[in-house]
Amino acid sequence: MADHAATAEHVAHQFDDAGQQKLAAELGMWIFLATEVMFFGGMILGYTMYRYLYPVAFAHGSQRLSVVIGGINTGVLLLSSFTVALSVHAARTGARRLLLAALGVTIVLGVVFLGFKAHEWRHHYHEGLVPGIHFTYAGPDAAGVGMFFWLYFALTGVHALHLTIGIGVMAVIATLAWRGRFTPAYHNPVEIAGLYWHFVDVVWIFLLPLLYLVGRHAP
């Protein structure tokens, strides 16, 4: 390898070379993400089961959410995944200014998403749709609608927690990038943080139809 001399200082002693070190880091992240799939999986299972048992109530619950805000937030997260992909490309090619700009935009987009989410939650509270705290939904399917909103707050809450952690991780990566710690030969942290961010995006890709788009065609 032509750049072997340049990479050698970044290779920890337990690895043969930089390639093996990068693969080990990526494999570790993917295994962690597989456990994250199972972490969200329990709630996805609960959702599947209760939607099967209370199909009408889940449609009524979903109709109380704003498709406009859900759609905008989906666009915001997809755009942030694009900027994260750009930041990884910038790290690979040594484009420091692009790397910093892409990370900065990513963090801003993450905060915008959380802002819309907080606005929605506040709205649900005023409408009396928060089970256990302020739930005033009345009607024959109130129990099923309550279950929908339990799952809604659990899923969006845990997702927002993951995004908050992601914003913190990206802030650390941006600080390291600012200090010039990454080179085309060594930028594993950028790649690994990117994988985590994309995963949080993938979770939301599934949450949009599950939470916002149920029973929309019904009058």
Add this chain to the structure above:
Amino acid sequence: MSGPRLYLLVLVALLGLTGLTIYVSHLDIGPFSAPVAFAIAATKALLVMLVFMHLKESHGVLWLAALAGFFWLGILVVLTMSDVATRGVLPIPGK
């Protein structure tokens, strides 16, 4: 194609699919609503994993880790629903 041009193309596709799934959800297509919504979401997730998460040019062992998560989730959901969705199908003697 690779790099930023491909990423931009994927972003446009993802936004288009988001619009499509919102549009389709407003149509009355009966029992196909949920499967179509799931198929569109799975397509979007696949695009993100293959391109943004670089799975398409990654070592096979990363594919294995990625598939394992969804495989176990599949076991969790399919086995549980095979119970929940078939309760009452067969009569229980003495009940």
